[in-house]
Amino acid sequence: MPIAGLNLVPFVSVENMMDLVLETGIDAFLVELAQYIEEDFRRWEHFDKTPRVASHSAEGVIELMPTSDGRLYGFKYVNGHPKNTRSGRQTVTAFGVLADVETGYPLLLSEMTILTALRTAAMSAVAARYLAPKNARTMALIGTGAQSEFQARAFRALLGIESLRLFDVDHGAMARCRGNLADLGLSIALCASPEEAVEGAEIITTATADKQNATILTDNMIGAGVHINAVGGDCPGKTELHRDILLRSSIFVEYPPQTRVEGEIQQLDPDHPVVELWRVICGKEAGRDRADQITLFDSVGFAVEDFSALRYVNEKLKESRHYTALDLLADPDEPRDLYGMLLRRQAWLRQACLA
Amino acid sequence: MPIAGLNLVPFVSVENMMDLVLETGIDAFLVELAQYIEEDFRRWEHFDKTPRVASHSAEGVIELMPTSDGRLYGFKYVNGHPKNTRSGRQTVTAFGVLADVETGYPLLLSEMTILTALRTAAMSAVAARYLAPKNARTMALIGTGAQSEFQARAFRALLGIESLRLFDVDHGAMARCRGNLADLGLSIALCASPEEAVEGAEIITTATADKQNATILTDNMIGAGVHINAVGGDCPGKTELHRDILLRSSIFVEYPPQTRVEGEIQQLDPDHPVVELWRVICGKEAGRDRADQITLFDSVGFAVEDFSALRYVNEKLKESRHYTALDLLADPDEPRDLYGMLLRRQAWLRQACLA
Structure with a gap:
């Protein structure tokens, strides 16, 4: 069964992210990420902004943080569960997606636990450059x-x-x-x-x-x-x-x-x-x-910082091999024929069983 | 570098979903999915409900649809771009995540282009069973x-x-x-x-x-x-x-x-x-x-229908091999030591280069 390219979304796993950060250098990554954040804060008024959408429970919170600059759309899924460390889990884990506004197709799926830690620190440093004593x-x-x-x-x-x-x-x-x-x-x-x-x-x-x-x-x-x-x-x-x-x-x-x-x-x-x-x-x-x-x-x-981070990682991927391709999007030969894709898969499976 | 199980999230690709649907049988899948939807509509008042969060553009819309029943949390990313068919893309593509409310950890990442098509049809049929002429x-x-x-x-x-x-x-x-x-x-x-x-x-x-x-x-x-x-x-x-x-x-x-x-x-x-x-x-x-x-x-x-669909697929995976494990969550040996995970990866990479 032929798989065309449109179904595939680049995926940055935790291991990919670590390797991307280490290859760049932790300091260089923070400095470049800070530049992306600052760039996006300079064009703040272009962003479609909304407070994050939070689902609270007794143990913590799960949040979605979307934003868009009209050309790219990004969102992050992030949880905050302080008691998680007791069961060997992270307090905060996250992943995110960058998408093309024109088609709605995801361009990138990325782990964001490590990336959020880096962007939070980069954001703090950007703010401090304007606010801290010289x-x-x-x-x-x-x-x-x-x-x-x-x-x-x-x-x-x-x-x-x-x-x-x-x-x-x-x-x-x-x-x-x-x-x-x-x-x-x-x-x-x-x-x-x-x-x-x-x-x-x-x-x-x-x-x-x-x-x-x-x-x-x-x-x-x-x-x-x-x-x-x-x-x-x-x-x-x-x-x-x-x-x-x-x-x-x-x-x-x-x-x-x-x-x-x-x-x-x-x-x-x-x-x-x-x-x-x-x-x-x-x-x-x-x-x-x-x-x-x-x-x-x-x-x-705020969502714009995660957007900056995803935008930065997306740029880095253009010159990096630290991702895999994920079969995330259904991509039938004829776009209106989603059901037919199921039928063709069925025919292919039957033939494979006979062969 | 050891990879513990906590970092991994089951992932249902488009191909996995097709195989899961075909193995179940399209009719049986629709009937069972309709049961899950009906079950969740019967406990409607338990759900944390919010209108979807939409980002509109001239070409279409990108939406996030979250909901939770207090035990499980689900959300779907879905786009709607009518002009997409001109470039060989789908009008609607989607993926979604089911997570554990107690820890905030994702339990499942799934394609939802095919799944949305199935749940929309199952939802229509559920409604018609109550509303259509006998x-x-x-x-x-x-x-x-x-x-x-x-x-x-x-x-x-x-x-x-x-x-x-x-x-x-x-x-x-x-x-x-x-x-x-x-x-x-x-x-x-x-x-x-x-x-x-x-x-x-x-x-x-x-x-x-x-x-x-x-x-x-x-x-x-x-x-x-x-x-x-x-x-x-x-x-x-x-x-x-x-x-x-x-x-x-x-x-x-x-x-x-x-x-x-x-x-x-x-x-x-x-x-x-x-x-x-x-x-x-x-x-x-x-x-x-x-x-x-x-x-x-x-x-x-509505988000509850996608929640039902993810809940159904999650149950089906317990008896199925139609998924892979995705390295989506950072999982350091010591949960507070996220940065140390980067350092250990660095040491491992250096050793691997020397070997």
Whole structure:
């Protein structure tokens, strides 16, 4: 039975993605991915945007995150299940699809667990380039779970961070993070408390995973002039910062209709002023304009970032062999004859049995 | 590099799906699938329901259709691009995922172009069993595109239809439809007009594909007592029936918030009375209660039907070899150590190069 090319969709497995990232180099991958994200934030107004479509349960959430720039369409499937680690599973797994708007045909199916970790870190670094104090060299990293090393590498590669101050309630996770980041020339301190971790840090990244309102940072821990990169709070009822910090900060967000529901700012009045990050990147609004200003990137992760990541991977595949072809789309010889394809398969199977 | 089982997701390709359907038998597949759909309509209130998330463009639409019963979560990606046939592509292609709500992990990735064709036909037949005149034996089938043979087989298998009256503006498509349905014992007439096709038909199925408000059926063509199965109208600005027919009919729909926007009833006032099909199936409301009543199933396709189809395929896979395992989920030995998985892959690749 002949298989024409139209039925096949390039598929990037987890192993393919690892090999693509390693072949590119982790730092180069983060830097290039950041460029794609920044490019798409510059043309923010071209995107068809909608808050992600979430299905909540007692254990976690499953979300679909679609967007389109009119030429390409992308969506990501992602779950968030904090208890998963108990059964040896990931808290977050993801995959995504990039499609051609003109035909609706998928162009790419890709794992996105690793890709999401990279894009989240690249996004944080893009925001910090506009919001963090100039020449910041020390970052506190609170929560050393699956996202932590990616954050560290992105801030090292894109902002020149030289010193990390880690804290996690799980000391094994802290040690693992330090071990994974050895040989990069980073100075790494393991701290006994969040208070100790933020000492001397110009940038504070929080990336904890509990599905509840937590207070990882309290008001007295936050000195003038720091940049807070709040990565962990990303669904209703899940926050990391004390409300008083928010009231002292200039708050930058990806897409307000989503962040109001999911971000740290769910603790604030619905009309509390926030700045959309794309406006800062486009020069329409100020980012950091005072040395003593506290800036907060209230990151929840938006569909456009996943779109950028899929668009980047799709470009990389043009010069790479790190994918396989998946027989995902029915492609009858005559497009209106879908049923006939079944009949021809039946005839072929019968003949194969006789032969 | 060891690959544990948790990273793998069963994948049903187009070829797998064809073989699964053929092994089961097309009629048996339709009958069993109809049982799953009916079962899920009976527990309609358990489902987390939302209108599909559509991204419209000049050429067509790309949609995501998620739903969950609290234990399983399913979604379908589906496009609708009427001009696709000109470039040898399908108007509609689709794939979908079934996932475990407790962990958020996908259980199944499946092609759904063929599966959607089957579930749409099974859904139509389920509705007709409650709405069509008893002992209907003749069906008019207007629009003999990719959906037509599936409709014919489902109505033959589930309602005992013996006679088909076909019409399409494309005579080749009509001949193809008749050819594909030969050897089933159906009496098949090719008609010169829609008017001729509906003569003597107790059930009228419309399954045309243009993305525009069309008038496939006019009021004078619809006699008392018929059941209309309107399959083709399924997005804003795309309808098949004259408004006057709607005003004379008892209208049954899948999920009103979606059908009001996409179905034939987009032509009516937003508060025009309609009956939700699940209420008929559960015996909460009457279906057909008079012999001269015109019943209309204003079918647009709802996420629960795709969920039923994925649930059915997932069950079938327990006794079948028609799938492969896809390396879709990152599965590090230690779930919080996603980054370490990259490092271990790097070490393995280096060693492999040296060896």
